[in-house]
Amino acid sequence: MGKLEGKVALISGGARGQGAAEAETFAREGAKVVFGDVRDDEGRKVEAAIRAGGGDATYLPLDVTSEAEWQNAVQTAVDRYGKLDILINNAAITINRAPIEERTVAEWDQVMAVNARGVFLGTKHAIPAMRRAGGGSIVNISSVAGIGQSLHQEPAYAASKGAVRIFTKVTASQHAKDKIRCNSVHPGPVDTEMFHRGYRGDPEAMARRLQRIPMQRMGTVAEIVSAVLYLASDEAAITTGQILSVDSGVTIY
Secondary structure (H helix, E strand, O other): OOOOOOOEEEEEOOOOHHHHHHHHHHHHOOOEEEEEEOOHHHHHHHHHHHHHOOOEEEEEEOOOOOHHHHHHHHHHHHHHHOOOOEEEEOOOOOOOOOOHHHOOHHHHHHHHHHHHHHHHHHHHHHHHHHHHHOOEEEEEEOOHHHOOOHHHOOHHHHHHHHHHHHHHHHHHHHHHHHOEEEEEEEEOOEOOHHHHHOOOOOHHHHHHHHHOOOOOOOEOHHHHHHHHHHHHOHHHOOOOOOEEEEOOOHHHO
16 A cells, blocks of 8 residues: 555646656555646656556646636545545746846746745635645645755845745644644755756856755755655654755754
């Protein structure tokens, strides 16, 4: 029996990378999975692959800045599978590095809309469904940028991920009475295309970044997903309001 047998999960940003790996892993662990993204073609391919492997998954378009699309995503999970047990707020964007004084308001608002408002909207609409199901688990994907190493962080991204961190604690404290747990996962550098994009064409900057990692290596998507799976599952039944750094040691400093 899988770790998520009998559970229904909703995952944002599930068309590729970590989100797709979460959808595939959760289905393999027995969950019925609804996942959304703005990349429809890629999302449908992930859906097809999960079904071909014997899993039960449904892809739908999901712009996490849209309240209507979040409402539709939660309702789809409930209508199709009868309930909602798990929400993974995974969707996020990064932005080119710029000093605060050079960051535009439009750029700031875009990052905050996806990375912070998206988490709020997903949580807002998942809570009533989870309450009806008798409880649930919300896992918010933050970042070490929301914890520290401030000298090296891009301001808008760091602010958005810091918002996710404290919002997680507020959610956990206010909804423990509903048997709804909420935790945040804070990856450090992960070997993904999104991470490498920020250093493309600048191998010296990449080398400097790796020097700040005590374990001298980036994490893998699978290692992050393992942490998310633990928090989503009943193995973490009394774990709530926690910050779980999966970061090769970068937040030691």
